Amino acid sequence: MNGPDAGLPLHELRDAMSRRAWLSTSGLALAALALDRGELRAQDPAKAIAQDPARGLHHQPRCKRVIWLFQAGGPSQFETLDDKPKLRELHGQPLPDSVRGGQRLTGMSGNQAVLKVAGSFASFARHGDSGIAISSLLPHTAKIADRICVLRAVHTEAINHDPAITFLCSGSQIAGRPSLGSWLSYGLGAENRDLPAFVVLVSKDSSRDQPLYSRLWSAGFLPSEHQGVPFRAGKDAVLFLGDPVGVARADRRTMLDALARMGDDSVRRYGDPEIVARVQQAELAFRMQTSVPEATDLRGESDATFARYGEGARDPGTYAANCLLARRLVERGLRFVQLFHQGWDQHSGMRGGIARQCAQTDQASAGLVMDLAERGLLDDTLVVFGGEFGRTSYCQGRMTNDDYGRDHHPRCFSMWMAGGGVRQGHVHGETDEFGYNVNSGGVHVHDVHATILHLLGVDHERQTFLHQGRRYRLTDVFGKVERGILA
Numbered sequence: 001m002n003g004p005d006a007g008l009p010l011h012e013l014r015d016a017m018s019r020r021a022w023l024s025t026s027g028l029a030l031a032a033l034a035l036d037r038g039e040l041r042a043q044d045p046a047k048a049i050a051q052d053p054a055r056g057l058h059h060q061p062r063c064k065r066v067i068w069l070f071q072a073g074g075p076s077q078f079e080t081l082d083d084k085p086k087l088r089e090l091h092g093q094p095l096p097d098s099v100r101g102g103q104r105l106t107g108m109s110g111n112q113a114v115l116k117v118a119g120s121f122a123s124f125a126r127h128g129d130s131g132i133a134i135s136s137l138l139p140h141t142a143k144i145a146d147r148i149c150v151l152r153a154v155h156t157e158a159i160n161h162d163p164a165i166t167f168l169c170s171g172s173q174i175a176g177r178p179s180l181g182s183w184l185s186y187g188l189g190a191e192n193r194d195l196p197a198f199v200v201l202v203s204k205d206s207s208r209d210q211p212l213y214s215r216l217w218s219a220g221f222l223p224s225e226h227q228g229v230p231f232r233a234g235k236d237a238v239l240f241l242g243d244p245v246g247v248a249r250a251d252r253r254t255m256l257d258a259l260a261r262m263g264d265d266s267v268r269r270y271g272d273p274e275i276v277a278r279v280q281q282a283e284l285a286f287r288m289q290t291s292v293p294e295a296t297d298l299r300g301e302s303d304a305t306f307a308r309y310g311e312g313a314r315d316p317g318t319y320a321a322n323c324l325l326a327r328r329l330v331e332r333g334l335r336f337v338q339l340f341h342q343g344w345d346q347h348s349g350m351r352g353g354i355a356r357q358c359a360q361t362d363q364a365s366a367g368l369v370m371d372l373a374e375r376g377l378l379d380d381t382l383v384v385f386g387g388e389f390g391r392t393s394y395c396q397g398r399m400t401n402d403d404y405g406r407d408h409h410p411r412c413f414s415m416w417m418a419g420g421g422v423r424q425g426h427v428h429g430e431t432d433e434f435g436y437n438v439n440s441g442g443v444h445v446h447d448v449h450a451t452i453l454h455l456l457g458v459d460h461e462r463q464t465f466l467h468q469g470r471r472y473r474l475t476d477v478f479g480k481v482e483r484g485i486l487a
Contacts, residue, residue, distance in 0.1 A: 045189045045190070045280075046189055049187070049188070049189050053462070054187075054462060054463055054464045054465070054471075055186065055187045055188075055463065056187065056188070057188070057457040057458065058457060058458055058459040058462055058463075059454075059457055059459065060457060061380075061455065061456050061457030061458075062380075062420060062421025062454075062455045062456075062457075062486075062487075063379075063380045063381060063382045063419065063420030063421050063455050063456060064191065064335075064380045064381070064456070065191070065330045065333075065334060065335050065336065065337075065380070065381050065382070066184070066335075066336050066337070066381070066382045066383075066384065066420070066452060066456070067326045067327075067330060067337045067338075067339070067368070067381060067382070067383045067384070068180075068336070068337070068338045068339065068384045069323070069339050069341070069361070069365055069368075069383065069384065069385045069386075070168075070169075070338055070339060070340045070341070070386070070387065071341055071344050071357075071361065071385065071386060071387040072165060072210055072212065072340050072341065072342045072343075072344065072387060072388065073161070073209055073210050073342055073343055073344030073345035073346075073387060073388075074161070074164075074344055074345060074387050074388055074389045074390060074391060074408055074409075074413070075344045075354070075357070075386070075387045075390070075391075075413075075414075076120075076344075076346065076350065076354055076390065076391035076406050077152070077390045077391065077412075077413050077414040077431075077435065078118075078120040078122075078391065078393065078406070078435060079120050079121070079122045079135055079137060079350070079354045079358075080122075080134075080135050080137065080138060080354075080358070080414065081134065081135065081138075081150055081152065081414035081416065082152050082414050082431060082435055083120070083124035083133045083135075084119075084120070084393065084431075084433065084434065084435045086433040086434060087117055087118065087119040087120060087393055087434065087435065088119030088120065089119070090117040090119070091117055091118065091119035092116055092117065092399060093116065093117050094114050094115065094116060094117070095115040095116065095117050095393070095394045095434070095436075096434075099393075099432070099434045099436050099437070100115070100436065101437075103411065104159060105407070106159055106160065106407055106408050108347065108396060108407055108408075109392070109394070109396045109397075109407040112396075112397075115392075115394040115395075116394055116395045116399065117393060117394055117395075117434075118350075118392075118393065118394055118395040118399070118404045118406060120135075121350070121351055121402070122135045122136050122137050123135070123136045124136070125142070127142040127143070127145035128142075128145035128146035128425060129146055129425060130145055130146050130424075130425030130426065130427075131145075132145040132148070132150060132425065132427055135358075137354065137355055137358040137359075137362070138358055138362045139362065140362045140363040140365070140366035140367070141362055141365065141366050141416075143366060143370075144366045144369050144370060144418070145425060146424055146425040147369055147370075147373065147378075147418050147419075147424050147425070148369070148416045148417065148418045148424070148425070149416060149417045149418065149422040149423045149424065149425075149426045149427075149428060149485050150414060150415075150416045150426070150427045150428065151386075151414060151415045151416065151417065151428050151429055151443050151448075151485065152412075152414050152427060152428065152429045152430060152431060152441075153412050153428070153429025153430060153431055153438040153439070153440070153441050153442045153443060154386070154390075154412065154413050154414065154415050154429075154442075154443045154444075154445070154448065155410060155411055155412050155413070155438060155442055155443070155444055155445075156168070156388070156389050156410045156413075156444070156445045157173065157410065157445070158173050158388070158389070158410060159389070159408050159410050160408065161210045161345070161388065161408075164388035164389050164408075164410065165210075165212075165216065165388040166215070166216065167388070167445055168387075168388045168445060168448075169216040169217070169338075170216070170218075170220070170474075171445070171446065171449055171474045171475055171476060172476065175213075175215050176215070176218075176220055176221075177220045177221075177472070178218065178219050178220035178221065178222045178226070178465075178474070179198075179216060179217050179218055179219070179220070179227075179228065180336070180449060180452070180474060181197075181198035181200075181217060181228050181335075181336040181338055182198060182217070182218065182219040182220065182222050182226040182227055182228065183222070183226075183453075183463065183474045184197065184198065184335050184336045184453075184456065184458075185197035185198045185219075185225075185226040185335060185336070186219075186222045186223070186226045186465070187458055187463045188335060188456065188457075188458070189335075190333070190334075190335055191333030191334070191335060192291070192332055192333035192334065193284075193287065194284075194287040194288065194290070194291035195288065195291050195292070195295065195329070195332060195333070195334055196228075196229040196284060196288070196334075197226070197334065197335040197336065198217065198226065198227070198228040198229065198334075198335060198336045198337075198338075199228065199229050199230075199231055199329055199334060199336075199337050199338075200217045200228040200229065200230045200231070200337075200338050200340070201230075201231055201322040201325060201326065201337065201338070201339045201340070202230065202322075202339075202340045202342075203317070203318060203319040203322060203339070203340065203341040203342070203360075204233055204317035204318060205312065205315075205317070205318045205319060205360060206319065206341045206342040206343045206360065207342060207343030207356075208342055208343075209342060209343055209344075209345040210342060210345050212340055212342065214230075216340075217230070217338065221465065221467040221468075221472070222465060223273060223274070223276075223277040224274065224277045224278075224281070225277045225280050225281050225284070228336075228338065231292075231296060231325070232317070233316040233317020233318075233321070234316060234317070237292050237293070237296045238285075238288065238292055241285060241288055241289055241292060242289060243289070249289075252286060253286070256282055256283060256286055259279060259282060260279055260283075263275050263276070263278070263279040291332075295325075295328055295329055295332055296316075296325060296328075298313070298314075298316065298321065298324060298325065298328075301313075301324065305324070305371065306324075308367040308370065308371060309321075309323055309324050309363065309364045309367040309368070309371075310363040310364050310367065312360075312364070313364065319339070319341050319360050319361055319364055320360075320363070320364035320367075322339050323339065323364040323365065323367065323368040324364075324367075324368075324371075326339060326368065327368055327371050327372060327375075327377070330372075330377060330381050331375070331377065341357075341360070341361055343356070343357050343360075344357055344387055346391070346405055346406060347396050347397075347405040347406070347407065348396070348397060348403075348404070348405035349403060349405065350403060350404055350405055350406060351403050352403075365385055368383065369383055369418045369419070372419060373419075377419075378418065378419035378420075379419060379420070380419075380420065381419050381420055382417060382418075382419055382420025382421070382422065382452065382455055382456075383417065383418045383419055383420070384415065384416075384417050384452070385415060385416045385417075385418075386413075386414070386415030386416070387413075387415075389408055389409060389410040389413050390409045390410075390412060390413025390414065391406030391407065391408070391409050391413075392406045392407045392408070392409045392436075393406075393409075393434045393435045393436050394406075394407075409436075411436065411437055411438065412431045412435065412436070412437060412438045412442075415448075417485065420455050421455045421486060421487050422455070422485050422486060422487055423485055423486065423487050424487070426485065428441050428443070428482070428484050428485045429441030429442060429443060441484060443482050443485075444478070444479070446475045446476070446478040446479030446480075447479055447480050447481070447482050448482075449474050449475050449479060450475050450479035450480055450481050450482075451481050451482045451485065451486075453474065454481045454486075455486075460473060460474060460475045460479055460481075461473065461475075
């Protein structure tokens with residue numbers, strides 16, 4: 001027998017042949033295509049995207065990139081974006097059975113004998129020419145009322161944190177699917193080849209009430225180079241990115257060239273597409289040695305910029321600093337930046353808890369929108385603010401000194417979007433007078449994803465990936481573009 005498998009033991013030969021047979025019959029001969037273009041490190045990802053009808057642009061995009069300000073834990077809509085005078089009127093009284101209609105409750109409030117209506121302690125006022133009602137806890141967001149689109153009737157299927165946040169990030173309550181950012185990286189690639197397409201930032205100044213998991217920014221079954229890259233606060237944004245002591249940059253280049261040649265040999269022998277991904281990741285890391293330190297260095301920002309985001313922006317890793325960093329990243333062509341800020345899970349102590357959360361996030365979020373607008377970036381950058389679900393209109397547990405907590409509520413909650421082709425100064429959707437059910441304009445999580453993809457020029461039904469014999473997509477077999485929020 002001649003060829004690369006000559007001399008292999010019988011069991012290894014059988015395995016190698018079966019792998020090649022499986023790859024050829026499943027249409028995953030990515031590695032063979034790579035070798036047709038030469039060395040692995042010389043591949044052109046944009047060309048691969050253009051040759052695949054399931055990837056790339058399907059229509060004219062309204063925006064190029066996304067910043068998702070993810071408020072993990074479930075912000076209460078009643079203290080932020082959805083004013084309900086009826087709840088104040090009936091504060092402390094039993095919630096009418098007709099409102100709930102026997103709908104599912106969590107185990108934390110499902111055993112309460114009486115569900116008491118909880119009116120918001122926060123006041124609301126109308127702001128801007130649009131007259132959008134915004135809470136007194138969000139004075140800076142109020143200043144950008146004419147730039148945001150408030151979605152007041154978002155709804156989801158999950159009632160507990162883990163499946164709900166997994167659903168928002170990946171379109172499935174079951175862990176293992178690719179995240180939204182990974183789908184964007186896979187479908188559209190990176191604008192800046194010296195930076196990853198998808199970066200994750202986690203606030204260091206937030207309360208750790210609910211955990212975050214790396215699978216929330218995982219590539220799932222997509223090639224691994226599309227997973228989110230977490231940037232850390234401090235000197236080294238990415239661990240082990242720099243060269244070890246005694247290793248010159250030229251030496252690292254020589255090592256990578258050798259790795260690419262070994263990758264070529266391995267692909268020819270085994271036909272494993274993951275080898276291509278590994279080599280590409282090593283090449284990206286080499287380029288990031290220069291690009292990441294420059295992008296994450298905030299010292300060159302002006303005093304006026306720091307004042308806009310809040311003084312916390314001077315401290316790397318805070319929510320304010322991460323918002324400023326997000327602007328710097330999209331300014332350099334990053335495709336998707338996802339900030340995670342924990343601490344919104346107020347089952348008790350709503351007054352102090354949500355006031356603290358709003359104080360940490362309000363100025364920087366509004367500052368980001370205004371900064372993008374002044375730099376001419378808001379028109380092609382979509383900013384999204386929201387969490388995995390909302391909170392109940394009734395009190396969880398007992399009211400103490402007019403303080404209270406709210407349980408999880410998936411049936412309707414609020415988010416806002418800005419820039420990137422969405423309507424400005426607009427409120428979409430309406431909830432009932434108790435804020436318990438959707439009255440009109442409901443937007444499902446799958447609709448949120450479909451609309452974001454649409455704004456980026458991607459048809460959510462056409463962007464697919466073949467896995468285990470089935471073509472998967474971010475929105476599964478659901479979702480519609482919410483035309484009412486498009487500019």
